[in-house]
Amino acid sequence: MDARDPECWSWDPAIPLGRVADEFGWDLEDFTPRFHNRDEQALRIALAAWHGHRCAVCGFRDLRLLEDHDHDTGLTRGLLCRSCNGKEPHDNGLFRKYRERSPAQILGINLRYWDPWHGWAQPRAIDPNRLDNHPAYALAAKLGERLSMKG
Template sequence: MSSDHEWAMAEVRRQDDVERKWLGGATQNRPSFAEAEILDRQGVPSCHAWKIPAGEVPPHLSATQALRRWQAGACAMCSARPTRLLVDHCHRSGLIRGLLCTSCNTAEGLQDAPSFVAYRSRPPTVLLGMEEQYGSAWDGFGRTPADQAVRNASHVDAAEALFGEITSRFRSAT
């Protein structure tokens, strides 16, 4: 075995130890999906009931990597454990907020329920004291407000055309 390979394996073990120490027991004793429903009715996203790791996020982790470790496969809103979580981000600032299941990610963009408002004001990245930009400059973050307004208007026009077509089919079917 080469010394480079041995060094790489030792570095992976060291980083794993650092992450385990940072997380401690933060991923244990979390609300179940049923308990998260009760929290939701009280206006509290599930992640606000989770233990926050002590100390600084290990420097070798990006915000998304730290979220994946801390969330441990659980949706920040409902505690569901789907096969995959989506990276939720603010469409105005482009900042990553947390990891959500498909249902919560869709609902987050459409609802102003108290639990979603609380999630947006203190998302998992804020709880962990992190900030990370979603995507790249090609995604439009950093555009002038006028450019963004034109882009948003074209997206609204496209969505209305798509949903108008779909809803008219439902109306004619009834």
């Protein structure tokens, strides 16, 4: 178990409005009402500005961060470097913490993930009778059902 916390947990939770204006060229009088009205473009800019080219997990500065999303909900969680994006699905320590309190949750932002090759991410069907909807658990449940039928 990793005792560290994701780097984004130590960041100021306020949207850096100066960065919104400087890096994205948005006038704050235009940005603020659009952000409060949950305009998708304003929310994406807020998320990117808040990250400041830093990976949400390790803090590495990179101009080419990847948008991470929850495969169950189809919602964006945050921006990660390539290394952390590759490790995220296989870790239950540091990355579990990141999944439990992601940048989008910290900022109160809900954005559907957009993949240029596949389009909008679709939420998976959630079965409230199952404690975990991960595909590996579904496979184990099917195997358990088959074994109980034989016995």
